[in-house]
Every structure is written in structure tokens, then in C-alpha cells.
Amino acid sequence: xxxxxxxPFSAPSFVHLVAPSVxxxxxxxxVFILGCWAVYTLIAIYHWIRYSHNAAFALPAxxxxxxxxxxxxxxALSGTL
Numbered sequence: 567x568x569x570x571x572x573x574p575f576s577a578p579s580f581v582h583l584v585a586p587s588v589x590x591x592x593x594x595x596x597v598f599i600l601g602c603w604a605v606y607t608l609i610a611i612y613h614w615i616r617y618s619h620n621a622a623f624a625l626p627a628x629x630x631x632x633x634x635x636x637x638x639x640x641x642a643l644s645g646t647l
Contacts, residue, residue, distance in 0.1 A: 593643070593645075600639050
């Protein structure tokens with residue numbers, strides 16, 4: 567049995583294994599959800615204004631949706647628990 571201490575294994579220099587942190591992955595997932603929400607919202611707003619017969623109802627509902635959704639998204643992306 568050798569008396570020298572064990573040397574740690576080092577990976578070859580061409581192998582670059584970098585594991586992203588959980589917080590980073592969650593942040594990117596929330597940004598992806600924000601992008602999907604933005605596309606869906608723009609399409610919904612276009613169709614609601616284009617095909618709505620009651621713009622007096624559509625515009626306040628769209629504004630309310632944007633304000634509430636923006637508050638929810640900004641809270642989710644802030645990282646506050």
C-alpha cells in the first residue's frame with residue numbers, strides 16, 4: 567500500500583463540463599414563459615380588437631390583463647419568495 571496521499575482525478579483539458587445552477591435554469595425557464603406569454607397576448611389583443619364588436623369593453627379588459635400579467639411576471643422574475 568503506498569504511503570503517498572491520493573491525487574484527485576482531473577478531466578482531460580478538452581472536456582469542459584459546466585453544470586448550470588438551478589437558479590440560472592429557473593430564470594431562463596421564466597424568461598421562456600414570459601416570451602410565450604408575450605406572443606400569446608399580442609395575438610389575443612389583435613384578435614380581440616379586430617373582431618370585437620364592443621371596443622368599450624375590450625380596451626379596459628386588455629389594459630387590466632396587461633397590468634395584472636405584468637405584475638405577476640415581474641414578481642416571478644424578481645426572485646422574491
